[in-house]
Amino acid sequence: MSIVLTAAPTSTAPGLLLRPWRDEDVEELLAAYRDPVLRRFTRRPVDTTADAAAFLRRSRQGWAAGRRFSFAVLEPGPDGERLVAQVLLKEFLPGRGHAELGYWTAASARGRGVASRATVAVTEWAFARFAAAGLTRLELLHQVDNPASCRVAEKSGYAFQEVLPARPPFPRDGHRHVRRHR
Template sequence: MSIVLNAPPTPSASGLLLRPWHDSDAEALLAAYRDPVLLRWTLNPVTTPVEARAFLHRSRQGWAAGRRFSFAVLEATPEGERLAGQVLLKEVTPGRPYAEVGYWTAAAARGRGVAPRAVDAVSDWAFARFAATGLTRLELLHQVDNLASCRVAQKSGYVFQEVLPARPPFPRDGHRHVRQRA
């Protein structure tokens, strides 16, 4: 896939490059998932090379099917690019007015506005790319006790809509935030 998105730098963070995952990202992916905070909020952790290969394979399949678009979020460092997180657009279906956005941020990238800028970039791309197929609303879901995700949603233009009751596989109630196409 040749889709590449950019998010500009801020006073506290370098610019971001968002692109489909590459097989060469496996080691960085595994390193990111060694973070206990990320593991706490993740339903499907990536903790072995086999799981990393499966993650990357599913990412390619999602792009090929045109329904699930997983972006590796990279930031520039003096040593080169470093994995800062992931943003995922999922459940894209022609004729359906909504899809879901998910994300995670690597430990070293937290607290510097990386997640909101990356979510914003993918949200803008989604509305531009899928407007003709009827996409008018994006949803961002998180558990009620994930306050950092609540802040990311708000900073990315997602308005709180409702509390969702816990249901498997989610052990706690959740929040639904919504961003409408401008």
């Protein structure tokens, strides 16, 4: 897949590169999922190389089906690029006006604007690519006990819409944030 997105650097952080996942991302993916904060908010942990292979397979299948677009978010470092996050456009169906955007951030990248900059990049790409297919609204959902996700949503232009009641597999109420195509 040749889609590569970028997020510009800030005065305190380098630029970001967003691209589809690759097989060589396995070790960094496993390392990111060792973080207990990330594991607390994920439904499908990646604990083994078999889990990582399944993650990458689902990512490729989503791209191939044109319904689920998972981006590895990379940041340049002294030893080359390193994985700092994932942003995912999911539940896209042509003709349906909305889809969902999700993300996670590696522990080493939190608090530096990585998630909001990457979210904006994927949001803008999604509207540019799928507006003609009817996409007019993106939703970002998170549990109420994740205030960092509220801040990311707001910084990314997603307005708070409503509180959602808890439902399996989510044990707590959630927030729905919405960004509309302009």
